[in-house]
Amino acid sequence: MKKLNPTVKFGTILALALLVSFQNNVLLNTVLAVLFLLLVSYYLPVKKLLLLSVFLTLAAAGVFFTGLIFYRDNQHGTTNISSLQYAIGLASRIYCFGFTGSLFAATTSMTAFIYSLQQQLHLPAIFAYGLMAAFHMAPMIPHEYRNTINSLRSRGITNNYFSIKIVTPLLVKTIRWSELLATAMTSRGFSSDETRTYSQHYVINWPDWLFCAGLLGLGLLLTIFHGDNLFK
Known part of the structure; x- marks a missing residue:
């Protein structure tokens, strides 16, 4: 899976997600969820796999009961086989989306994905490097968030975690x-109009076509x- 072209891998998973989204097909959702679960279990450690399964199960349970109640209310308060099938179909989508997305994340680095988009889909360099910069800056935000809270506490200022006094410094720092x-x-001569070379070529x-x-x-x-x- 790691040797597959990132763009083809992303396009295939996206097409499957759209196919799942526009129908309530429990069989399709179950087959894809089991297939991608087996693939993900090969690339993820057991601890991360169990944690992922727990989060997906909680989300699926919430979607199941929401779909069941919604369908039952539209059927004048009656719970039948159709309402259960509808709820199970919605819940099974969560596992399908979760495991397919996790497989892509576990087998594809952001750098490889961006370079592949540039080479296969001709993504402009200005957008490619902007995405790459945002991805690498994201881990810095929690660290700065904790620093802002500690800085305010050292001055005797206590706020909830979503206070504007905490969010504003983060926005200023990101800008x-x-x-x-x-x-x-x-300053290093970057120009989006110039032809660029790559240290690694993706073909x-x-x-990829077989996948x-x-x-x-x-x-x-x-x-x-x-x-x-x-x-029938």
């Missing part, structure tokens, strides 16, 4: 970071099978 980064890139090979065709074919096959059952 300052972006200005410094833009200045640094300009689309036959395993894309196999998963999309499986998704379409289960969609057609589900549609045939609906009309």
Whole structure:
């Protein structure tokens, strides 16, 4: 999975997510969730896999009862097989989306994904490096958030965690970071109009096409099978 082209991998997973989103197909959701769970379990440690499963289960339980109550209210307060199928279909989507997204995150680095978008989809360099900069700055925000809280506490000021007195310094710092980064890139001669070279080239090979065709074919096959059952 790590050797697959990041753009093809992302496009395939996105297409599967759209296919799942526009239908209430429990069989499709279950097959994809189990398949990607097996793949994710190979790349994630057991602790992270269990933590991911717990969060997905909590989210799925909430969606299940929400869908069940919503469907029951529209059916004049009656709970039947259709309402259970509707709720199970919504809940199974959570596992499907969670495991597919986790597999992409576990097998693809942000740098490789950005470079692949530049080479395969011709993403402009100014957007590519902006995304990369934002990704690398994100881990700094929690550290600055804690520093801001400690700084206010040292002055005898206590606020809740979403106070404007805490959020405002963070916004100012992020703006300052972006200005410094833009200045640094300009001073080093960065230009979005110039032709750039890459230390690593990403190409689309036959395993990428096999991965894309196999998963999309499986998704379409289960969609057609589900549609045939609906009309019986």
